[in-house]
Amino acid sequence: MDTDVQRLRQMSGLVTPMALRVAVTLGLPDRLRDRPATAHELAPELEVDPLALDLLLDHLVTLGVAEPMGAGYRTTPFGALLCVDADNNLNNLLHQDSAAGRADLAFIDLIHSVRTGGPAYPVRYGQDFWTDLAEQRHLRDAFDRQMTDRMRDWVPQVVRNYDWSRFGTLVDVGGGHGSLLAAILEANPAMRGHLVDLEDTAEGARAVLGLYGLGDRTEVTGGSFFDPLPAGADAYLLFDILHDWDDEQAHRILARCVEAAPDGRVLVVESLGESTEFDLVMLVHFGGRDRGLHDFERLAAAHGLKLASVTQVTPGRSLLEFTR
Numbered sequence: 001m002d003t004d005v006q007r008l009r010q011m012s013g014l015v016t017p018m019a020l021r022v023a024v025t026l027g028l029p030d031r032l033r034d035r036p037a038t039a040h041e042l043a044p045e046l047e048v049d050p051l052a053l054d055l056l057l058d059h060l061v062t063l064g065v066a067e068p069m070g071a072g073y074r075t076t077p078f079g080a081l082l083c084v085d086a087d088n089n090l091n092n093l094l095h096q097d098s099a100a101g102r103a104d105l106a107f108i109d110l111i112h113s114v115r116t117g118g119p120a121y122p123v124r125y126g127q128d129f130w131t132d133l134a135e136q137r138h139l140r141d142a143f144d145r146q147m148t149d150r151m152r153d154w155v156p157q158v159v160r161n162y163d164w165s166r167f168g169t170l171v172d173v174g175g176g177h178g179s180l181l182a183a184i185l186e187a188n189p190a191m192r193g194h195l196v197d198l199e200d201t202a203e204g205a206r207a208v209l210g211l212y213g214l215g216d217r218t219e220v221t222g223g224s225f226f227d228p229l230p231a232g233a234d235a236y237l238l239f240d241i242l243h244d245w246d247d248e249q250a251h252r253i254l255a256r257c258v259e260a261a262p263d264g265r266v267l268v269v270e271s272l273g274e275s276t277e278f279d280l281v282m283l284v285h286f287g288g289r290d291r292g293l294h295d296f297e298r299l300a301a302a303h304g305l306k307l308a309s310v311t312q313v314t315p316g317r318s319l320l321e322f323t324r
């Protein structure tokens with residue numbers, strides 16, 4: 001077959017992505033890493049059909065994720081990258097009952113997003129991503145963990161590549177569990193920080209900031225960034241926040257920052273349209289938008305904010321500093 005045709009077939013195939021996700025959801029990489037087993041031995045344990053499991057395992061062998069072992073299968077070193085303890089965020093991203101793995105299944109309804117410009121997530125689940133997280137604690141925990149894990153490698157770069165010491169007080173708006181705010185404050189002992197996030201996540205942030213011994217220099221508020229924000233800070237950080245929202249909602253968040261401190265800086269950290277795949281993820285999961293520099297300038301201008309500088313803080317993220 002024409003290699004281009006083959007390539008297109010491979011690119012458009014749903015089988016392998018779903019096989020990997022089902023393998024992770026069933027816990028196969030972990031289960032078969034230490035104790036090889038046959039499909040017949042595993043099926044009752046996992047409450048699945050033995051013949052179907054055999055087909056799945058055979059495809060995992062084709063992918064190099066599992067290998068035959070006697071009459072059964074075991075996880076290869078490549079497949080072990082999918083294990084819970086592999087420390088690479090993959091398991092949490094692919095598990096169908098984690099926040100991201102579950103949300104990715106909404107890609108089946110990508111056509112809805114393309115037709116309407118809205119998220120496909122509610123088509124599949126009946127309500128939006130954030131409402132699901134509020135109602136299902138394990139999804140909220142998985143999402144917070146996903147955010148903290150992806151931030152881990154970035155933290156030293158973000159702290160190093162931007163001069164945070166200019167600010168006496170920083171509000172981290174939608175700051176997650178606070179690992180970035182903690183590192184910024186550790187590196188800048190004169191600074192104080194205030195983190196705002198939804199209550200369940202704010203609870204985790206209090207614990208993290210407490211572990212860093214920063215309780216006396218930080219405040220944590222459980223609440224919405226669509227409501228008034230802590231007033232009078234020198235800077236308001238929106239790290240990977242605006243891309244989760246459409247323009248109308250992004251305007252409401254920016255308005256809250258400006259209202260809280262008309263002379264404060266607004267620091268927007270985003271990927272500036274560098275990954276087309278990521279753009280589609282924002283659309284399908286959240287009805288969000290990945291924007292370019294000019295889109296941010298236009299959004300901010302409506303609030304009297306002017307772009308003062310652009311700093312690449314990590315390979316995939318730029319910090320846009322806005323001032324009034």
Ligand SMILES: C[S@@+](CC[C@H](N)C(=O)[O-])C[C@H]1O[C@@H](n2cnc3c(N)ncnc32)[C@H](O)[C@@H]1O
Binds near residue numbers: 201
């Ligand atoms: C993509 S995460 C980014 C988290 C953090 N800034 C980071 O970069 O790791 C978006 C964050 O916004 C929070 N969030 C979502 N809706 C919110 C709301 N209405 N008010 C406050 N926080 C919200 C989420 O809980 C989550 O922590």
